[in-house]
Amino acid sequence: MDVLAEVLSTTGFAGVLLTQLRCRGAEWGCAVESSGTAGFHLIAEGTCWLRYRDEPPRQLLPGDVVLLPQGAPHVLSGEPGYPGLPYADLERAHPVRDGVLELGGAGPLARIVCGKFEFDGDAAGHPVLGELPPLIRIPGMSADPELQAVIRLLAAECTQGRPGARAVAARLTEVLFVQVIRAWLAAADGATAQSWLTALRDPRIGAALSLIHEAPQRPWTVAGLAREVHMSRPAFAREFKTLVGDPPLTYLSRVRVGLAAKLLRETDRRVAEVGAAVGYTSEYTFSRAFTRERGIAPGRYRRGR
Known part of the structure; x- marks a missing residue:
């Protein structure tokens, strides 16, 4: 990815x-x-x-x-x-x-x-x-x-x-x-602020980022991502937070909401369907996550676009 x-x-x-x-x-x-x-x-x-x-x-x-x-x-x-x-x-x-x-x-x-x-x-x-x-x-x-x-x-x-x-x-x-x-x-050197952009150069954390973006709808856990990139859970969580700036599941939520925003803008799928497509098990959970990230409920976001 x-x-x-x-x-x-x-x-x-x-x-x-x-x-x-x-x-x-x-x-x-x-x-x-x-x-x-x-x-x-x-x-x-x-x-x-x-x-x-x-x-x-x-x-x-x-x-x-x-x-x-x-x-x-x-x-x-x-x-x-x-x-x-x-x-x-x-x-x-x-x-x-x-x-x-x-x-x-x-x-x-x-x-x-x-x-x-x-x-x-x-x-x-x-x-x-x-x-x-x-x-x-x-x-x-x-x-x-x-x-x-x-x-x-x-x-x-x-x-x-x-x-x-x-x-x-x-x-x-x-x-x-x-x-x-x-x-x-x-x-970029060591003085550059860490972000997911600079983390792309790291072989294992970059691979984890690719997995998240390739299939954000999967029920990812920190342990599951760590296994995929052949790291222990504590080491992976620590390295991900250091290089990306966010914990793995916080970053996953951002990716899911970003993809959901695109679906809300470009399709007429129901809000619940959009939430399910990006990995949320209920419309309520999706709405809470979307509002937390974007400051607006998904339905209102769609109407405003």
């Missing part, structure tokens, strides 16, 4: 291409407000500066990718200290044409591809996005040839005006997201 792919599919994860910024010179700045959803910037040509929180400005170079998993506010500008105007104000003053927003005056050109990722729920509670740091920068000179190939192809689709480019680019954004996660995991 490809756990990452399964989680993204369950949450309805999809890439959306938003705008291409075409900026000339140094006298321009775009302030992106907190969005509650994941966003990214790809520097397709030229350079710009990124200001984030109280950190020193970072210069972004051609091919750099910046991912903001929780949609944190930030500023892109032509020079480090140039003030950023809210994107909505810039859009009113400089109408977007064919997906392009022109900023600045004379001088070198910078092309910045901007996009976001749609999914069920909010970024902070998303099983992937909520586990990532608020900002990830992948340098354009990354040693990963596959990531570089995706970056080049996405930049070309967004800047060359070929038929079907936006449809192709939208799919490539999803590929780019997975490649960025892979690069982040490859660079």
Whole structure:
């Protein structure tokens, strides 16, 4: 079971291409407000500066990718200290044409591809996005040839005006997201907060995660999962909690509720049937678990979607 792919599919994860910024010179700045959803910037040509929180400005170079998993506010500008105007104000003053927003005056050109990722729920509670740091920068000179190939192809689709480019680019954004996660995991070290993402690299705990995602409806117990990965129950429970951040059955409940949410959104099966499909023996037990995880009863969740 490809756990990452399964989680993204369950949450309805999809890439959306938003705008291409075409900026000339140094006298321009775009302030992106907190969005509650994941966003990214790809520097397709030229350079710009990124200001984030109280950190020193970072210069972004051609091919750099910046991912903001929780949609944190930030500023892109032509020079480090140039003030950023809210994107909505810039859009009113400089109408977007064919997906392009022109900023600045004379001088070198910078092309910045901007996009976001749609999914069920909010970024902070998303099983992937909520586990990532608020900002990830992948340098354009990354040693990963596959990531570089995706970056080049996405930049070309967004800047060359070929038929079907936006449809192709939208799919490539999803590929780019997975490649960025892979690069982040490859660079992760002991200082990285533990989560199920980093636990995927552990042979035994990663195998247990795969078993849970492959068949969440099974009546799993801690002892049963431990046997499957050839560990003692105490050692497995301790290692799982350390690497994933949750006890095994707590994580199982999250997986079941996530799958149930997808079934509630995409099918007309009765609530009791959905609960049974993901492993709950009664509608009452399912409703309690769903409400505990999502803060809303399953029936109300479906009506709201």
